[in-house]
Amino acid sequence: MAGLFRSLFVALTFAAILPAYAQTAQTPDTAIAQDAAAVAERLGLPPDQAARQLRLQEASVPVTDALSAEFADRLAGIAIDHRPAFRILVRLTGDAPEPDRSVIIAGTPVSIQFVPNATTTLTGMAQAITAHQAEIRASLIAPPGLGVDQRSGELVAVVAARDVEREGAQGLRDRLASLTRVPVRLRVLDQPALDMAGIAGGGRLVGSRPGDPARYVCTAGFAVTDGARYALATAAHCPDELAMRDVDGTQVVLPFLGQWGWGNQDVQVNLAPAPLAPVFYADTAKTVLRPVTTARGRATMRAGDVLCHRGERTGYSCSQVELTDFAPAGDLCGGACLPTWTTVAGPGCKGGDSGSPVFIGTTAVGILKGGSYRRDGSCGFYFFMSTDFLPTGWTLVTQQSVSLYN
Numbered sequence: 001m002a003g004l005f006r007s008l009f010v011a012l013t014f015a016a017i018l019p020a021y022a023q024t025a026q027t028p029d030t031a032i033a034q035d036a037a038a039v040a041e042r043l044g045l046p047p048d049q050a051a052r053q054l055r056l057q058e059a060s061v062p063v064t065d066a067l068s069a070e071f072a073d074r075l076a077g078i079a080i081d082h083r084p085a086f087r088i089l090v091r092l093t094g095d096a097p098e099p100d101r102s103v104i105i106a107g108t109p110v111s112i113q114f115v116p117n118a119t120t121t122l123t124g125m126a127q128a129i130t131a132h133q134a135e136i137r138a139s140l141i142a143p144p145g146l147g148v149d150q151r152s153g154e155l156v157a158v159v160a161a162r163d164v165e166r167e168g169a170q171g172l173r174d175r176l177a178s179l180t181r182v183p184v185r186l187r188v189l190d191q192p193a194l195d196m197a198g199i200a201g202g203g204r205l206v207g208s209r210p211g212d213p214a215r216y217v218c219t220a221g222f223a224v225t226d227g228a229r230y231a232l233a234t235a236a237h238c239p240d241e242l243a244m245r246d247v248d249g250t251q252v253v254l255p256f257l258g259q260w261g262w263g264n265q266d267v268q269v270n271l272a273p274a275p276l277a278p279v280f281y282a283d284t285a286k287t288v289l290r291p292v293t294t295a296r297g298r299a300t301m302r303a304g305d306v307l308c309h310r311g312e313r314t315g316y317s318c319s320q321v322e323l324t325d326f327a328p329a330g331d332l333c334g335g336a337c338l339p340t341w342t343t344v345a346g347p348g349c350k351g352g353d354s355g356s357p358v359f360i361g362t363t364a365v366g367i368l369k370g371g372s373y374r375r376d377g378s379c380g381f382y383f384f385m386s387t388d389f390l391p392t393g394w395t396l397v398t399q400q401s402v403s404l405y406n
Helices: 002-012 015-024 028-043 047-059 061-070 122-139 161-167 169-180
Strands: 075-081 087-093 101-105 108-118 145-149 154-159 184-188 191-195 204-207 216-219 223-225 230-234 242-245 251-254 256-260 267-271 279-281 289-291 306-311 315-320 324-327 342-345 357-360 363-373 379-386
Touching (some): 028 047, 028 306, 028 315, 047 108, 047 357, 061 075, 061 108, 122 145, 122 154, 122 169, 154 161, 154 169, 161 169, 161 184, 169 184
Parallel strands (some): 087 108
Antiparallel strands (some): 075 087, 145 324, 204 216, 204 242, 242 251, 279 289, 306 357, 342 379, 363 379
């Protein structure tokens, strides 16, 4: 019986053994330290500076929310710079100058730089994608991904090389800009966006499809609850019936409840046989459990924000947000996707990472859906669904929603 309980802890972190969890899970400080080490390597920063800037990144969200409200009629984008020092960049329409500011965030002076003369607001960019997506898709050989770069104030079209070869880069860019009436930048990738096809979140999920002898791998996302039942959220394009095999070889079946995979969602709920703790695996080897303390919504995402994910195929990695209001290429959402997704720069993504948790520190951010790849097969970027779009009635299990230490 002790061996069974040990297996269930590794696979499901049941509430019945929460005292063991309380002794082994990371604290918020150790979580930030782990992410800072990855960010330092990725951005070329000293680890102590990376840790300070990750704290500033999270503490600055209320500041940028206030800026968004203050400049709602002019806002073309908000971006975060991490080098050479942490700063906030605000791009505005119109030529009326706005003096730069300095604010104190978490005890640190932070510069806010305003850049005028953007041609279109952030809202206008997102509306242009929605209004013209179908026409753009129909005019190209390969349906493109479309997203907003808040740093540059441009609509970015992620297109196939064959479309560029057919029209020429300048001709294609000018045509899309004329159609949408917003600035356009092309990004060429040779492979289209693809869905990527533990239980603590971040763990290995396996399943099969009726009539198909193959076994498919996905990654568990976050623990969720409807107030009466507990479940794991993962990607809707994963197999319906899923199970996890723990380190002792014990397989725990997770019955399928439902999936939501249209427009702005790619999420599936598989029930757990007992209450789940609010934790997920946050390292490649799945030896480190990290608690979920809170969530961060889609509206707060800024270009340059650092986020991390832990996928079953690629392990743990951190990189920066590139595009917001992104509509993935192809027909990955039961047809065209809505511009509600967010992209994060590679190279950390691969098939099998589907459903994996996207996070920073102990803050849950989203569930990974898919990625776009370069000719050599490396990851150009991945994109994720915000936790805002969990199925109606289901919410994240967090430390605030369950008492872990009683």
